[in-house]
Amino acid sequence: NAGVTQTPKFRVLKTGQSMTLLCAQDMNHEYMYWYRQDPGMGLRLIHYSVGEGTTAKGEVPDGYNVSRLKKQNFLLGLESAAPSQTSVYFCASNLGIAVSYEQYFGPGTRLTVT
Amino acid sequence: GNSVTQMEGPVTLSEEAFLTINCTYTATGYPSLFWYVQYPGEGLQLLLKATKADDKGSNKGFEATYRKETTSFHLEKGSVQVSDSAVYFCALSDRTGNTPLVFGKGTRLSVIA
Numbered sequence: 001n002a003g004v005t006q007t008p009k010f011r012v013l014k015t016g017q018s019m020t021l022l023c024a025q026d027m028n029h030e031y032m033y034w035y036r037q038d039p040g041m042g043l044r045l046i047h048y049s050v051g052e053g054t055t056a057k058g059e060v061p062d063g064y065n066v067s068r069l070k071k072q073n074f075l076l077g078l079e080s081a082a083p084s085q086t087s088v089y090f091c092a093s094n095l096g097i098a099v100s101y102e103q104y105f106g107p108g109t110r111l112t113v114t
Numbered sequence: 115g116n117s118v119t120q121m122e123g124p125v126t127l128s129e130e131a132f133l134t135i136n137c138t139y140t141a142t143g144y145p146s147l148f149w150y151v152q153y154p155g156e157g158l159q160l161l162l163k164a165t166k167a168d169d170k171g172s173n174k175g176f177e178a179t180y181r182k183e184t185t186s187f188h189l190e191k192g193s194v195q196v197s198d199s200a201v202y203f204c205a206l207s208d209r210t211g212n213t214p215l216v217f218g219k220g221t222r223l224s225v226i227a
Contacts, residue, residue: 004157033214042203042219043158058214090157101207102148103215105157 002026004106006091012112013081021076021109023091031094032074033058033103034066036087043090049074050096081113116141120204120218127194127225135189135221137178137204145206147171147180147187148215152201161189161202194225 007022023032033048035058045058049068063085065077074093078085091106121136139145146165150158162171167182176191187204204218 031214040219043217045214048214092158102160102163103150103158105159107155107157 004091004093004104006089006106006109008109009107010110012114013078014114015082017081018077018079019081019111020078021089021091021111023074023076023093023106024072025074025091025093025104026072027093027104028071029093029104030071030096032068033092034064034074034076035090035092036060037090037108038087046076046089081111083113085111086113087111116145116206116208116216118204118206118216118218120202120221122221123201124222124224127223129196129225129227130193131225133189133191133194133198133223135202135204135223137187137189137218139185139187139204139206141185141206141208143208144182145208147178148205148207149176149178149187149189150203150205150217152203152220154200158203194223196225196227199223199225 004025030051034046035043044060047066049055052071055066067075089109092103094101094103117140119138148163149161151161152158162173164171164180170179178187178189201220201222203220205215
């Protein structure tokens, strides 16, 4: 049981390049999330998904797209990277948005856009 | 909307000192409350939680009590260790089930020997 895994762990992009971050979970969780973490800003929700084939916008969705074609995977795409997207990205999953469901986090992807 | 406010860091303590990290919240109804911990280079992991007023969550020597009257969920530990050095996040879950977790900005704790 690997929990939540993220690929890649590190990436450096040039402005304007595109990339996709992959999140995978093996816990049969319905809900998945993408966050970014910046110094002094805590965690900010980018997009989330309440089930296979669904996505919803979070607090800071601009410049990102997501897809949830399979229940176990949640992809985060950057179509045209900008330096403001330099951050650490975390994926998380849980059984659902309910009273006490714990979120499980991946180890993070550190992205630098130059 | 729902929000969480936690004390600004960083907090630096000597080993065996008493720790308090303040957390207050704004929410409609009666949310569930959580503390997550992030060790260096890792993702967040759940430390403890409380789902109703006056509940006390506890784990690894840490405690927090859900205080509805003061809308607070302060994290405490009687004697910190160097291994407790991490970033601590307070979070709430709306009981309506319509919104994801809302996190505070995090408090960095450094414990020195």
